[in-house]
Amino acid sequence: MQRRDFFKKIGSVAAVGAVIPVMSFAADAPKPVSPNKMDYKVAVDAITGGKAPVKSSKVKLKVPEIAENGAVVPVTVEVDSPMTDSDYVKAIHVLSTKNSNARCIDVNLTPANGKAYFSTRIKLGGTQEVVGLVELSNGEFLIASQSVKVTIGGCG
Amino acid sequence: MAEERKSLIKIKPKRYKDGEIVKVSFMVMHPMDTGMGKDKKTKKIIPAKYINSVKFNYNGKDITTMTVWESLSVNPVFTIYMKVNGKGKLTVTYTDNTGEVHEKSKKIKPKG
Amino acid sequence: MKTGIKIALSVAMLASLSFGGEQFAMSDADRAMYAEMSENNPADIMIADGEELLSYMGGDEGLAKYLGVSEDELPSYIAGFPRYIKKFDMVVGLDQVLQAMMADGGHKPLKLKSGNMFAMVAYVKSIANDEPINIDVNANPQMKEMYALGEKTFMTKRGGRGLSCNSCHSPDVIGRVLRTQPLPDLSSKGVKAAATWPAYRMTKSSLRTFQRRFQGCMKNALLKVIPLGSKEMVALEIYLTDKAKGSEIAIPGLKR
Numbered sequence: 001m002q003r004r005d006f007f008k009k010i011g012s013v014a015a016v017g018a019v020i021p022v023m024s025f026a027a028d029a030p031k032p033v034s035p036n037k038m039d040y041k042v043a044v045d046a047i048t049g050g051k052a053p054v055k056s057s058k059v060k061l062k063v064p065e066i067a068e069n070g071a072v073v074p075v076t077v078e079v080d081s082p083m084t085d086s087d088y089v090k091a092i093h094v095l096s097t098k099n100s101n102a103r104c105i106d107v108n109l110t111p112a113n114g115k116a117y118f119s120t121r122i123k124l125g126g127t128q129e130v131v132g133l134v135e136l137s138n139g140e141f142l143i144a145s146q147s148v149k150v151t152i153g154g155c156g
Numbered sequence: 157m158a159e160e161r162k163s164l165i166k167i168k169p170k171r172y173k174d175g176e177i178v179k180v181s182f183m184v185m186h187p188m189d190t191g192m193g194k195d196k197k198t199k200k201i202i203p204a205k206y207i208n209s210v211k212f213n214y215n216g217k218d219i220t221t222m223t224v225w226e227s228l229s230v231n232p233v234f235t236i237y238m239k240v241n242g243k244g245k246l247t248v249t250y251t252d253n254t255g256e257v258h259e260k261s262k263k264i265k266p267k268g
Numbered sequence: 269m270k271t272g273i274k275i276a277l278s279v280a281m282l283a284s285l286s287f288g289g290e291q292f293a294m295s296d297a298d299r300a301m302y303a304e305m306s307e308n309n310p311a312d313i314m315i316a317d318g319e320e321l322l323s324y325m326g327g328d329e330g331l332a333k334y335l336g337v338s339e340d341e342l343p344s345y346i347a348g349f350p351r352y353i354k355k356f357d358m359v360v361g362l363d364q365v366l367q368a369m370m371a372d373g374g375h376k377p378l379k380l381k382s383g384n385m386f387a388m389v390a391y392v393k394s395i396a397n398d399e400p401i402n403i404d405v406n407a408n409p410q411m412k413e414m415y416a417l418g419e420k421t422f423m424t425k426r427g428g429r430g431l432s433c434n435s436c437h438s439p440d441v442i443g444r445v446l447r448t449q450p451l452p453d454l455s456s457k458g459v460k461a462a463a464t465w466p467a468y469r470m471t472k473s474s475l476r477t478f479q480r481r482f483q484g485c486m487k488n489a490l491l492k493v494i495p496l497g498s499k500e501m502v503a504l505e506i507y508l509t510d511k512a513k514g515s516e517i518a519i520p521g522l523k524r
Contacts, residue, residue: 164313
């Protein structure tokens, strides 16, 4: 009996109708401001202390050319480094050139990592460049960047 | 009452030896609200709530620390490598900008 | 007037359909990068959660007992869902089995649309990971009937634009791109979609079931949304699961 009631309940769900989206023509409210607004150039200077980073093929930045979805963009930064006590990657910074806060994440590594690698997923507000900025233990800064096209993409 | 967040530490490969360099991922269900999004129903701005620091501690030593900003994706993932150096425990701790603190640990058991 | 709008819409839609070779589609390297991401699928956390929820009802063992199979048989039995179950005299999906199990166990059944239910369904289906889908749509008259209904649901043109599932998901659309997304062919034999749902949807930042995905598609194509667990919805899942027969189950999937 109980079971029958239970399935009846499932049946009653079937009465739900379609939801028709209503378009709103109301004026948009002013856009909220990012709590941590920072331009890309300011962010890079803040990290390097004004030192110019060197473009390097040692920094392998992996991002998609076209993002399926701006809310989830995979980013991987890998650096050629022996990761020994005397020669290692101190930090990997991930930045974006046009997000209202250019900074995404600062990762401080140690020789105990064994490999200079970091991977995550970031949000991109639009088409722009993603940047991997790397600080070495000798104080040098290396950089790599790639443009990511962000689209609305697909259905639903 | 704050709901306990769900998180997971994954180590790849699952079986590893002492001295091996393994891939470690920390995943957590966190909204990573930027403070710029709106609630679809109420049209109100959702206040910023994002992870702002993550720490990987292995046997009492911070092997990796991170400063995090709001532009990481919802339900973020943090993947690094780590050199296995004896039996012990890996603990990942994060804090967010509203003061929330969360900790997740995993036993490190090298085979051979 | 109305017809005018309709025509304008369909023209706009055709215009936005382009061929895959065009510059704005993702490259294979990009796709590989996304595929690599499934290594750390956020849905793994939800699946762990679903496992915990099931443990309150006796875990895998309890489920196997409820379904009248041994624990060893459970994975391949799960790989045959949706299926006809005699004690319900109904063709049901895994979510409905879980609801019935909750009700019989004296628990208040979770709603089919709840996140906890999605987590449980995903966990239960993941028990059958690596197991080939073995749905048998000819097993009995009930399954035959549901398969036919599923095909009808897939093919019937509905809604303001007169679209059916088949309009956008038939082999004829292979290679076509709608707003950078290649339209997936769902109606050919061997299409594996059913083996990778429930999945984490990046656009929704959450775990979704196959039926829930159908709903999202219907809503966007302006078709009246069919309720989860309704006869038509289960039938549609059966129709598409049959296409994936023989494909190895890999839960959770990771989708755009």
